[in-house]
Every structure is written in C-alpha cells, then in structure tokens.
Amino acid sequence: MKRLLASAAFVAFAASGAVAQTVGFSQIGSESGWRAAETTLTKQQAEERGIDLKFSDAQQKQENQIAAIRSFIAQGVDAILLAPVVATGWDSVLEEAKEAEIPVVLLDRQVDSDKSLYLTAVGSDLVHEGEVAGQWLVDKVAGEPCRVVELQGTTGSSPAIDRKSGFENAIKGHDNIEIVRSQTGDFTRAQGKEVMESFLQAEGGGQDICALYAHNDDMAVGAIQAIKEAGLKPGSDILVVSIDAVPDIFQAMAAGEANATVELTPNMAGPAFDALKAYMESGTEPAKFLQTESKLYTQDDDPSGEYERRKGLGY
Amino acid sequence: MTILRRVAPQLLTLLALVLLVTAFFPEFLRIEVVNGRLVGPVMDILKRGAPVGLLAVGMTLVIATRGIDLSVGAVIAIAGAVAAWAITRDLGLAAALALAFAAGLAAGLWNGVLVAIVGIQPIVATLILMTSGRGIAQLVTEGRILTFSHDGLAFLGSGAVLGIPVPAVLWVATAIAVTLLLRRTALGMLIEAVGVNRNAAALAGVNATVLIIAVYSASGLCAALAGVVATADIRGADSNNAGLWMELDAILAVVIGGNSLLGGRFSIAASLLGALIIQTIDTGILLAGFPSEYNLSIKAVIVLVILVLQSPNLMHHWYALRYFAMRRREAALDPRKEPGT
Numbered sequence: 001m002k003r004l005l006a007s008a009a010f011v012a013f014a015a016s017g018a019v020a021q022t023v024g025f026s027q028i029g030s031e032s033g034w035r036a037a038e039t040t041l042t043k044q045q046a047e048e049r050g051i052d053l054k055f056s057d058a059q060q061k062q063e064n065q066i067a068a069i070r071s072f073i074a075q076g077v078d079a080i081l082l083a084p085v086v087a088t089g090w091d092s093v094l095e096e097a098k099e100a101e102i103p104v105v106l107l108d109r110q111v112d113s114d115k116s117l118y119l120t121a122v123g124s125d126l127v128h129e130g131e132v133a134g135q136w137l138v139d140k141v142a143g144e145p146c147r148v149v150e151l152q153g154t155t156g157s158s159p160a161i162d163r164k165s166g167f168e169n170a171i172k173g174h175d176n177i178e179i180v181r182s183q184t185g186d187f188t189r190a191q192g193k194e195v196m197e198s199f200l201q202a203e204g205g206g207q208d209i210c211a212l213y214a215h216n217d218d219m220a221v222g223a224i225q226a227i228k229e230a231g232l233k234p235g236s237d238i239l240v241v242s243i244d245a246v247p248d249i250f251q252a253m254a255a256g257e258a259n260a261t262v263e264l265t266p267n268m269a270g271p272a273f274d275a276l277k278a279y280m281e282s283g284t285e286p287a288k289f290l291q292t293e294s295k296l297y298t299q300d301d302d303p304s305g306e307y308e309r310r311k312g313l314g315y
Numbered sequence: 316m317t318i319l320r321r322v323a324p325q326l327l328t329l330l331a332l333v334l335l336v337t338a339f340f341p342e343f344l345r346i347e348v349v350n351g352r353l354v355g356p357v358m359d360i361l362k363r364g365a366p367v368g369l370l371a372v373g374m375t376l377v378i379a380t381r382g383i384d385l386s387v388g389a390v391i392a393i394a395g396a397v398a399a400w401a402i403t404r405d406l407g408l409a410a411a412l413a414l415a416f417a418a419g420l421a422a423g424l425w426n427g428v429l430v431a432i433v434g435i436q437p438i439v440a441t442l443i444l445m446t447s448g449r450g451i452a453q454l455v456t457e458g459r460i461l462t463f464s465h466d467g468l469a470f471l472g473s474g475a476v477l478g479i480p481v482p483a484v485l486w487v488a489t490a491i492a493v494t495l496l497l498r499r500t501a502l503g504m505l506i507e508a509v510g511v512n513r514n515a516a517a518l519a520g521v522n523a524t525v526l527i528i529a530v531y532s533a534s535g536l537c538a539a540l541a542g543v544v545a546t547a548d549i550r551g552a553d554s555n556n557a558g559l560w561m562e563l564d565a566i567l568a569v570v571i572g573g574n575s576l577l578g579g580r581f582s583i584a585a586s587l588l589g590a591l592i593i594q595t596i597d598t599g600i601l602l603a604g605f606p607s608e609y610n611l612s613i614k615a616v617i618v619l620v621i622l623v624l625q626s627p628n629l630m631h632h633w634y635a636l637r638y639f640a641m642r643r644r645e646a647a648l649d650p651r652k653e654p655g656t
Contacts, residue, residue, distance in 0.1 A: 031555060033459045155607050184607035188556040189460070189549040194363055198601035201356050202340065205349070218460065222549050229473055231349050248462055248551075315459055 022052045023276070024072030025081040025269075029060045033246060034266055035083075036314035038108065042081070042269035049273055062086055066093045073100045079276050081269065082118075083107040094118060103279060107268040120275050120286040122268045126159050129294045130166020132262045133241050136296055137211055138174050140239065140259070146210040149199045150182040151192050151223060153215040160184070163215045163243060180209075185219040192219030196226035206232045211239035217249035217261055224257050235259055235299075245297055247310040253303035263295040266313065318584060325572060325588035328621050332592060336599035343602065352475040356602060358483070364594035365482030366391065366558065369541040370565035371572070371586040372490050373534030376497075378569050380510045380530050381578030382430060382437035387538040387565060389448025390422045391558025394542030396455035399463050399552035408467040416539050422448070423535020427528030445562065452554035462551040472547025482544045486587075489540065493533070494583050503581075506530060510578025564593055571621060592621065 023046065030036045039055070046053035054077060056068035062085050072080050073096055080097060082104055084090060094117035097104050106121035137146070150167070153160030164182075171177040181199050185192040192214060200206040206227065212234075214220035220242035227234040234240050234257040242249060245263035252258040275286040297306065336356075337343045346355035370387045377384045394415040401411035422444055429440035455461075474481040497503035508516040509523045517523045538558075546552045570576065571592055572585035596617050600610050623629060 030453075030458045036458050152607060155610075181604060182607070183601060183604075184610070186556070189551060189553055190545060190556060193549055195601055197359050197363075198356070198598060201342075201359065202602055202604065205347075205354070218553075221551075225473065225548075225550065230354070248460070251462075314457075 021050075022054065022075075022077045023079045023081060023273075024054045024056065024068070024075070024077040026056050026058060026065045026068040026072070026083065028058055028065075028083050028085045030057065031060060033315035034244065034264065037266040037310070038083070038268060040314045041267045042107075045267065045269040045273055049277075051273065058085060060085055062089060066090075069093050069097060069104075073097055073102060076100075077102060078280070079119075080104045081107055081272055083268075084109050084111050087112045091117070103276065105272040105276060107272060115288050119279060120272075120288055120290055122272045122275070122290045122292065124264050124292050124294060126162030127166040127169070128291070129243050129262045129264065130163040130168075131170045132166075132294050132296050133163075133213060133243055133260070134167040134170025136241055136260045136262075136298070137177060137213070137239070138171060141177065141210070143174075143176055144210075145176045145178075147178055147180045147203070147208055148211045148213055149196075149203070149209050150179050151185040151195060151212065151214040151219045152182060153184065153187045153219075155184045157187075160187075160215055167213055179213075185214070185222070187216050187219060189218045189222035192222030193226045194222075195219075196223035197230075200226060200230045200232075206230050206238060209238050211241065214240070214242040217242045217244040217246045220258060220261075221248050221252060224252055228257070233257075245295075245306075245310075246315050247307050247313075248315075250297070250303040250307035250310065253297070253299050254307065256299065258299075260296060260298045263293075263297060265292050265295070268292065318582075321573075321582050322585045322588055324625055325585050325592065328571075328624075329588060329592050329595065332595045332599065332617070336595065336602065339599070339603040343599075348478065351478060352480070353478040356598060358480060360591065360594045360598050361483035362480035363598060364590050365486045365544050366541040366561060367564045367568055367593060368486040368587055368590040369489055369537045369544070370534075370561060371568040371590045372486075372493050372583055373530075373537030374562075374565045374569050375572070375574060375581050375583050375586040376493075376506060376530040377437070377534050378510075378566075378574055378576060379506050379578055379581035380527055381513075382527065382530070383441065383566065383576070384426060384531060384534045385438065385441040385562050386422060386426060386444035386448055387534060387541075388558040388560060388562040389445050389452070390419055390535055390538035391542035391545055391561060392449050392452035392552075392554045393422065393455070394419050394539035395546030395557045396452040396461065396552040396554050398468065398543050399461040399546050400455050402463045402465045402468050403461060408465070411468060412543065415543050416536060419535040419537075419539025419542070420532055421535070422538070423532035424528065426535065427531030430531065431524045431527035449554060452552070452557075456552050456554045458554070460551045460553045464550065468543075468547050469550050470547070472544055472549070482548070485540065485544060489537065490583055490587050497583075507579055507581065510581075565590075567618065568593055571618070571625070573625060593618075 025042055027039055043053060058064035069080060080102055090111045090113045094113055098117055103119040105119050108123045110121055183195045185195045203209045212223055220240055224234040227238055232238060240258040241260045243262045245261045249258055249261045271290050278284045343356050346353050346357060374384055397418045398411045398415040401414050426441050429435045430437050471481055476484050505521050505526060508521055509526050513523050545557050568589035569586045571589035574581045596614050600613055
C-alpha cells in the first residue's frame with residue numbers, strides 16, 4: 001500500500017518535473033545508534049516530502065558505496081545523498097555522477113575531492129559543539145572556581161580533537177575554570193565508567209571535581225554510574241555536560257543526574273532535501289557547507305518528552 | 316610451596332608494578348570504607364580485572380590443549396546482549412542468566428566441535444565466531460545499546476558483598492572452583508596430556524575429543540559470565556564495544572602467567588596474576604594522569620619488559636653469565652689459596 005502511494009505520488013510529482021523525486025541514499029552502515037537514527041530520520045524526511053528514497057547500506061565498506069552510487073546513476077535517480085565512510089577515493093565516481101548531471105549531497109562527513117564535484121555538504125561543526133558545551137559551563141558556574149575532568153573520544157579521531165579544542169576555546173579567559181584531568185574513554189560507556197572511576201580516585205574521591213565534560217553522551221552515562229557508586233550526586237555534586245543528545249542522556253537529565261547536552265542532529269537529510277529542492281526548482285546553488293544547529297538541551301527543556309520523541313528513532 | 320615457586324615471577328612483577336604506580340600516584344594503596352563498601356584504586360583493579368580474569372581462566376585451559384580461543388570477546392558481546400534482551404523482556408534474572416550461559420555454552424560447543432571433530436586449526440576455527448559473533452549480538456540488540464534498569468542484574472556488575480565488589484568475588488570464586496575441579500581430579504593432568512601430544516594421549520586411553528570440546532565449552536561459559544558482568548556494570552548491552560579486543564588481553568594474561576602457547580603444563584593462578592598485572596598497568600596509567608596519546612605505548616613498553624624478563628632464553632644467558640663470572644672469580648682466588656696450603 002505504502003509502495004502504491006509512493007508510486008502514485010511519484011507519478012503526480014513527475015508531471016510537475018523540477019523537484020527531486022527519486023533520491024538514492026548511500027549510508028555507511030549501522031555502526032552506532034546515532035547512525036541508525038540518521039537512517040530512520042532520512043527515510044521519514046523523504047516520506048514527508050513524497051520522495052522515493054532508494055536506500056543502500058554499505059556495511060562500512062567504501063567499495064559498496066561506490067557500487068551503490070554507480071547503480072543509482074544507472075537507475076537515473078534525480079539526486080544522491082552520500083554519507084562517505086572515508087574522506088579519500090571519491091573523485092572518479094563523483095565525476096561519473098557529475099557527467100550524468102545528478103547532484104550529490106554529502107551528509108555529516110566530508111570528502112577530500114574537489115568542491116565542484118558535489119552540490120553541498122550538510123554537517124555539524126564539531127568545534128562549535130565543544131564551544132556550546134563550554135559556554136554552558138562558563139554561564140553555569142558564573143565565575144565560581146571549577147575544576148573540570150574531561151572524557152575524550154577515541155584518541156586522534158576528529159570529533160575528539162575538535163570537541164576538545166572547542167571546549168577549550170569557550171573557557172579561554174575564564175581562569176576560574178580549569179581542566180585538571182583529561183583522558184580518552186573511547187566514546188564507550190564501559191571506558192567512560194572505568195576512566196571516571198580513576199578520576200574520582202585521583203581527585204580526592206571526587207570531592208575536588210566540580211564538573212565533567214564528556215565528548216559524547218555514552219561516556220557521560222557510564223561516568224554518571226561511576227559517580228553514583230562513589231557516593232556522590234551527579235548533576236549537583238558534579239555537573240555533567242556532554243555532546244550528541246541520545247535518548248539515554250535525556251533519561252539521566254530527567255532524573256537530575258545530567259545537566260546539559262549539545263545536540264548532534266541525526267536529521268541531516270532535512271536540510272539536504274531543502275537545498276536540493278531550491279536547486280532544482282530555481283537553480284539556487286547552496287553554500288558548500290550547510291552547518292546544522294548545535295542545540296543545547298538542559299534539564300529545563302522537557303527531558304522526558306525529548307526521551308519519548310527520540311527513543312523510537314533507532315538510537 | 317610449589318605453587319608459590321611457580322607464580323613467584325608473576326608475584327614479583329606485580330609487586331614491582333605496584334611500587335612503580337605508587338611512585339607516580341602515592342595514594343595507590345589507600346583503601347577506605349564508603350557506604351559500607353571498600354573503595355580505592357586496588358579495589359578498582361580487582362573489579363575492572365574481572366572480565367579479563369574470567370576469560371583468562373577459560374583461555375588457560377584452551378591454551379593448555381595447544382589451542383587458542385579468539386572468539387571470547389565476541390561471546391562477551393553475545394552473552395551480554397542476550398542477558399539484557401531477556402531482562403528488558405521481563406523474563407527475570409534467572410532466565411536472563413540461564414540464556415546468557417546457554418549462549419556461551421553454544422558458542423563453546425561450536426568452537427570445540429570445529430576444532431576436535433572437524434579438525435580445523437583452533438586459530439581459524441575460533442576466528443569464525445570472532446568475526447561473526449558481534450554481528451549476532453547486534454541482531455539481538457537491533458544495533459542499539461540495550462539499556463535496562465534491573466537492580467538484580469546491576470548488582471552483578473556494581474554491587475558489593477561484605478564490602479568487596481561482586482565482579483571481584485565472581486572471578487576469584489570461578490578461578491578457585493575451576494582449579495579445585497581440575498587439580499583435585501585427574502582432569503587437569505589429562506588436559507596437559509592432550510596438550511603435549513594429542514595422539515599419544517588418545518592412544519593411552521584419554522578421550523581427547525570430548526576433552527577438547529569440554530575446554531572450549533568452559534571457555535565459552537567463562538566468557539558468558541564475563542559478558543554478564545560487563546553488561547551489568549554499565550546497565551546496558553553495547554554490542555559494538557563490549558569485550559572488544561579483550562581476547563587479546565586474555566591471551567596476554569595467560570602468556571604473562573608463564574603458560575606456553577604450545578600447550579601442556581598450565582597454572583590458572585599464574586594466568587590470573589597475569590590478568591591483574593595487565594589491569595594494574597591500565598589503571599596505573601589512568602591514575603598517573605599521562606596524556607591519553609601515551610596510554611598504549613606505555614602499556615606496550617611495560618609488557619615488553621615483563622616478557623623479556625620472563626624469557627627462558629634470557630634466563631639461560633643470565634645463568635651462563637653467572638656461571639662464567641663464578642669460574643673466573645674462583646680462578647682468580649685459586650693462586651692466592653695455593654701458598655696458604
């Protein structure tokens with residue numbers, strides 16, 4: 001039935017021409033909850049707009065993505081969305097798409113190819129995310145001295161590097177805030193908990209820690225458990241701010257155990273479809289990078305409601 | 316006494332490490348009572364060492380039969396996923412544990428049959444489950460982190476008995492039970508016999524096939540318990556990351572324990588000391604507060620030093636050096652002795 005409706009919509013819109021009707025989406029895979037949510041939201045956004053989305057899961061392999069794009073070109077889709085698994089090696093397949101006059105929009109990751117080979121890239125500014133988190137802490141402590149421990153992402157990964165430097169930018173010039181310990185928690189709950197335990201041991205059983213900054217929510221969720229097991233209250237004894245806005249952190253915020261999170265929106269497809277529509281209807285060239293909003297959520301932003309809204313998205 | 320002599324190198328290594336970490340972090344040995352439980356870096360090590368410690372018990376047996384089990388990390392993910400799935404379906408703690416152990420046992424039987432009956436090399440046979448197991452776990456959790464709130468299961472990961480963390484109790488109890496089972500019966504010796512020469516053991520009347528299947532099953536069960544502990548610890552099954560690369564730490568623990576990868580004689584106590592040594596390094600690095608870029612390099616250097624010091628070749632060189640030094644000293648002393656006599 002859904003398929004019938006979709007094809008009916010396809011026929012109806014195909015008559016009007018200009019708008020993208022069939023869009024191919026080459027997704028990396030489903031290695032994290034966030035990416036599963038991105039897939040779900042992309043399908044939702046396509047359905048809302050009456051777009052026929054051809055979805056291809058590459059299972060973390062670039063060759064699968066290249067094969068998928070070639071098959072999209074062969075099928076004559078109107079546009080292609082690509083979440084590239086790596087940054088290099090896209091030149092020839094992007095050129096093929098360009099020759100076939102099919103616009104390509106990159107989602108959430110960048111490629112090293114020439115900018116003329118794709119229409120635009122939709123993504124989040126990782127440094128800005130760190131800045132939003134840092135600014136929240138600056139405002140929250142309002143000049144009071146604050147010793148911060150930091151749970152970094154995987155050593156050397158770009159989110160870890162950028163979210164660290166963004167946070168440092170934000171607290172620069174606020175000498176009351178100081179990062180006293182910083183270690184990698186590999187973006188995982190288990191490591192987040194283990195490393196937080198060692199922070200607590202090293203900082204007088206946690207008495208000397210004023211706030212925790214975690215590069216993602218999963219590590220924060222693990223660290224919150226470590227703080228509770230050490231007999232302290234996360235959210236009041238130790239402030240907790242992290243990045244991503246996954247459902248579980250909203251549960252923690254609703255329980256008063258986390259204070260703030262910065263959203264890395266999985267809705268990259270919405271802006272991508274909007275840009276495609278504008279481009280196809282009136283030929284407006286979008287900017288080469290469309291930055292998504294890094295929205296700050298605190299305990300005042302209806303965390304239990306946010307949890308309900310997100311839990312069905314496949315996180 | 317013989318056990319003490321067997322594990323002496325590991326004990327000395329652990330002692331040296333503790334001194335080293337204390338030099339960087341003076342409060343390392345501090346233990347205090349918070350909310351009726353013992354808290355301190357040492358307790359953290361005992362607790363955090365649980366998954367690798369449990370894996371090391373099973374891995375020691377497998378390695379004693381001249382095998383290897385690469386799948387244990389993936390089995391952790393599967394067992395954790397199954398336990399969390401059962402709990403979120405309100406099946407109860409007993410059913411969750413039973414299902415998790417059943418999953419571990421099934422994985423172990425699969426490995427054992429591939430090795431003992433089909434005759435595939437252990438490293439290849441267990442590689443199959445190592446690569447596919449995480450996928451199976453993701454099918455169970457549907458690719459997300461399966462979070463649960465069930466105090467009974469969480470107790471296994473973060474509870475305490477008489478002030479001691481439950482994971483620490485679990486791995487010590489498992490190790491003692493397995494050691495008693497193997498050493499109070501002839502099982503341990505039969506495993507060693509199979510490891511030294513499977514054909515000779517079979518000719519002598521040892522049912523090598525059943526024994527090999529049994530050790531892989533034991534390894535699967537140990538991994539299942541480790542998976543339950545890891546999942547209970549973070550109150551969620553993280554199929555992507557639970558037990559990731561932990562099989563390598565378990566093998567390293569067995570090797571640091573002085574057990575030969577070529578099978579034969581084994582010591583579970585020494586493997587466990589190996590696991591404690593690895594965890595002390597990990598926790599020590601965190602406590603010392605180095606930048607995280609150095610974590611792996613520091614660990615690698617320490618492990619290298621430990622293995623070099625334990626190397627039998629080095630021991631031979633050392634004894635040879637001492638022997639020559641003694642001969643020379645005696646030769647130097649002799650002429651002076653002669654006038655006196």
